[in-house]
Amino acid sequence: MVSLLAGGVHAQTAPGVLDNYSGSSSAWLNPSNISTTFVHDDVGLASLSFSLGNNFAYLPPRTFIPSLRGLMAPGGTWATFEGQQDDHPYYYEYYPGTKDRFAYQAMDVVVPSMMLTLGHNHAVAFSLRSRFYTSVVRMPWEIPVLITESLKYPPMQHVRYASNDMRFSTMAWEEADLSYSTKVFDHGALKMDAGVTGKMLFGVAGVSLETPMLDYSVLNSEQLRFYDFDSEVNLALPMDYAMPFHDLDTFVRFNDPLVKGLGLGADVGITLTYKTSTLVRTAPRDACDDRPEYYYWRLGVSLIDVGSVRFGKNVLQGQLSGQDFVVNFKDFDTVTMINGATVLLDSIVGNSVTAFRTGESFRIGLPTALSVQYDLNLYRDFYTNLTWVQPVSRWLYDAAVEREAMLSLTPRYETSFLGVAAPVTLYDYRYVTAGAYVRVGPLTLGTRDLISLLGIGKTRSIDFQVGLRLKLDRGDCLFGRIYDACGDKIRRIKYRH
Numbered sequence: 001m002v003s004l005l006a007g008g009v010h011a012q013t014a015p016g017v018l019d020n021y022s023g024s025s026s027a028w029l030n031p032s033n034i035s036t037t038f039v040h041d042d043v044g045l046a047s048l049s050f051s052l053g054n055n056f057a058y059l060p061p062r063t064f065i066p067s068l069r070g071l072m073a074p075g076g077t078w079a080t081f082e083g084q085q086d087d088h089p090y091y092y093e094y095y096p097g098t099k100d101r102f103a104y105q106a107m108d109v110v111v112p113s114m115m116l117t118l119g120h121n122h123a124v125a126f127s128l129r130s131r132f133y134t135s136v137v138r139m140p141w142e143i144p145v146l147i148t149e150s151l152k153y154p155p156m157q158h159v160r161y162a163s164n165d166m167r168f169s170t171m172a173w174e175e176a177d178l179s180y181s182t183k184v185f186d187h188g189a190l191k192m193d194a195g196v197t198g199k200m201l202f203g204v205a206g207v208s209l210e211t212p213m214l215d216y217s218v219l220n221s222e223q224l225r226f227y228d229f230d231s232e233v234n235l236a237l238p239m240d241y242a243m244p245f246h247d248l249d250t251f252v253r254f255n256d257p258l259v260k261g262l263g264l265g266a267d268v269g270i271t272l273t274y275k276t277s278t279l280v281r282t283a284p285r286d287a288c289d290d291r292p293e294y295y296y297w298r299l300g301v302s303l304i305d306v307g308s309v310r311f312g313k314n315v316l317q318g319q320l321s322g323q324d325f326v327v328n329f330k331d332f333d334t335v336t337m338i339n340g341a342t343v344l345l346d347s348i349v350g351n352s353v354t355a356f357r358t359g360e361s362f363r364i365g366l367p368t369a370l371s372v373q374y375d376l377n378l379y380r381d382f383y384t385n386l387t388w389v390q391p392v393s394r395w396l397y398d399a400a401v402e403r404e405a406m407l408s409l410t411p412r413y414e415t416s417f418l419g420v421a422a423p424v425t426l427y428d429y430r431y432v433t434a435g436a437y438v439r440v441g442p443l444t445l446g447t448r449d450l451i452s453l454l455g456i457g458k459t460r461s462i463d464f465q466v467g468l469r470l471k472l473d474r475g476d477c478l479f480g481r482i483y484d485a486c487g488d489k490i491r492r493i494k495y496r497h
Helices: 002-006 023-028 032-036 064-072 142-149 329-334 340-349 450-454
Strands: 039-052 083-087 087-092 103-118 124-137 161-162 164-185 191-216 222-238 261-275 295-312 315-322 327-329 356-358 362-365 369-379 382-391 406-413 418-421 424-427 429-436 436-440 445-447 461-473
Touching: 023 032, 023 039, 023 124, 023 164, 023 461, 032 124, 032 164, 032 261, 032 295, 032 418, 064 450, 087 340, 103 461, 191 362, 261 382, 315 340, 327 329, 429 445, 429 450, 450 461
Parallel strands: none
Antiparallel strands: 039 103, 039 461, 083 087, 103 124, 124 164, 161 191, 164 191, 191 222, 191 261, 222 315, 222 327, 261 295, 295 362, 295 369, 315 356, 369 382, 382 406, 406 418, 406 424, 418 436, 424 429, 436 445, 445 461
């Protein structure tokens, strides 16, 4: 029961550094970006982003890389540290205090993505994404301590713990995105673009857990006493709940069926640009004639990942509610399947065996967020960007994977071939990270938490992105053509200072 309640992390979508050459990937933060980018067309061959972090556990300074090296060695294991108990070593150390805990995990795989500019004022983009996110909000501080130390840790015994409104969600889904952006108006130096993305969602797996009340104490190394407990759990997993855990051939069933839920989603956004030129562009003949619109500043506002997945296949649901009962973990030693565990839980809590049921449906919301982006051209190819992302899914859905609030300041240098950025990010309005991004030709590598990745300080998070794509810039010519439609030699006028 403790492991069921404690499993979970706080999801975020930490977008990679977006510059004027991001192309189709810029639509993921604001769909109106694709008609303002300096890229005319692009094809994203593949990209991967992954983040994992928390405010409970960390690796001490200068231990992450040696631990990772030891794990990757033949027959190697993760390094351990001296714990509070002599016979119970740590794989990590944890922060003291009694604040609610969170962690985050987010993974995005995109294969492929593409963008196409239509004339000068319109752009479309398409991408296929595999996404896996997990979130928990208001996890009581003592649960991860009990997971780390086990129930036999004396300081945690015979103490009454009470909490409410803990929510856990995890979801894996496939997503097909189609984006469209266009110029809304262009008057003098000001121009506004608006964009929208429609999403078709295919849920592969989902779990939601809501615990409005959790009031308990640790009696000994085997038993918990619950004074008041109320929880609702929903499962739609690639497994047969009636088959034994150890028989993986029958227990794990990825294709029966593969898609367990469907849903729709959307992004909407606008971008206001203060250009360096007051000229209004005419429709270009091709990418050679469609030169970039350089600017002093841009301001964008977007609402991203609005929508949810309704799971209706291979669903198992349970409502557990009871007062003054004892859970003995020895009773679970004979449990060999999920259905057996649900029957045992029903009997312990005092519910009937129908408390867990099959055949119903449930929804999990996307990590909806409001975002504001401000991009300032400092001088020539030097820019700075301020991006704010505020999660709002908790106010829209009963269950949802959530993002972490993010405020990021990113100075950068960019050309068509090379981009270098150094983001400084404030997560959850209390944790500061510093990262680095490099774009060289078709390859992009980066992280928002370089210090943790190098193990210089306490490692409480891991974050990295890698991408490979081909692009054709606005104003660039295939096969070396350097003349416009009138036969005049093309000249780029980038700046007006």
